[in-house]
Amino acid sequence: MSGDASFEDGAERPLNLGALDLDDLKVISALVQDAVFPITEMTYDRKARRFVLLINRFRWEDTAKARHAPERVQALLAFDSVLxxxxxxxxxxxxxxxxxxxxxxxxxxxxxxxxxxxxxxxDGAIRLDCEALDARLKDVTRPYVAPSKQAPRHEA
Structure with a gap:
């Protein structure tokens, strides 16, 4: 069988996490490391005080990596209380x-x-001026095989 995996294949569920403190933010930051997104998928709603990215994140938490190619999943990375x-x-x-x-x-x-x-x-950066730390990460699609078929690597 070929094709994209499903969360059920690894007895896993889509992520839906929130961060209201530094410890929580560290977890979400690790999970979104190496996420890619088109510049057009950034939205700031000033009235709602919400900044949202639609990202394609690498599934670092994937427990079935030994059974299939590396995967990505589309996810919403949202921040509230953004001034x-x-x-x-x-x-x-x-x-x-x-x-x-x-x-x-x-x-x-x-x-x-x-x-x-x-x-x-x-060398790019995005700075959010926030009333408080309020972040959410929610997977919104099924996992798919990473186009590179490799895990991201960083030179030491």
Missing amino acids: GVATQGLERDDKDTVLSLLTMEWEAGEAPAGKLVLTLAG
């Missing part, structure tokens, strides 16, 4: 740009406020 968004090193006019998320770090301000910095490959 403003700034970007650095991004060509927002180039609609063909694909970004790769490396890390997410919280810079505490006057509690509970702070800044959430999403560091991208190639």
Whole structure:
């Protein structure tokens, strides 16, 4: 049988996680490391104070890696209580740009406020000015075989 795997193949379920503190954020940050997304899949709703990315994340948590090719899954990475968004090193006019998320770090301000910095490959960054840390990660599709058929690697 060929084709994409399903969560059930690995007795796994889609992720649906929230982060309200640094420990939670570290878990989500690890799960979205090396996620890729087109620049067009970033949305900031100022009125709702919500910033959302539709990402294609590598399934680092996949317990069945030995039985099938590496997988990705589309997921929503959403942040609430966002007061403003700034970007650095991004060509927002180039609609063909694909970004790769490396890390997410919280810079505490006057509690509970702070800044959430999403560091991208190639020296790009997205900074969210937040009233409080409020992040969610939710898988929205079935897993699919990673186009590269390899796990992301970083040079030491």
